[in-house]
Every structure is written in structure tokens, then in C-alpha cells.
Amino acid sequence: METRRILMRSLAVAVVIASVIWTTTAEDIKVVNSCCTKVSAAVVTDPIISFRFQRESLPCVKAVIFETERGEFCCDPKQRWVREKVKQFLKKISY
Secondary structure, three states: HHHHHHHHHHHHHHHHHHHHHHHHHHHOOOOOOEOOOOOOOOOOOOOEEEEEEEOOOOOOOOOOEEOOOOOOEEEOOOOOOHHHHHHHHHHHHHH
């Protein structure tokens, strides 16, 4: 019984450590709470479901928020690839 409890605690600690490492090493910056406080230059490669613009209003920063199946990602609207993704998405939905 004691061995099982130690094993379960060890497993729980391993899961917590793995999730912390995974979230801190992710290149994408996801929406937290109600707005983006940081943006990422990493290219979103997942299919885009929708997007929206966010105006700067501290602590929120100016951003394009892409929604994908994996979640929402805060992207720098000054990046060329972001503008291209927006154009591609608008062109795709206009057909």
C-alpha cells in the first residue's frame, strides 16, 4: 500500500514538472485571461478557424489573435506573415 502511494505521488510530480517544462518552452504565446499581454513572432502553422484584432490598452498589447483547434495565439501584427495569414483567411472565407 505504501509503495503504491509513493508511486502515485512520484507520478503526479512528474506530470506537473512535464507540464511546466512544456508550457515554458512553447514558442507560441497563447491568450491568457481576456487579452494578450505579449505577442509572439513564431509562425502559426495550424489551420486558422478565425481571428480578431486586439487594440493596445495596458496591460493588453496590440495583437492579432488567431484561433486554431489548439487554442488562441497572440501574434505581432507588424510581422509580415501575420498580415499574409489574415489576407489568406479573408480570401478563403469570401469564396
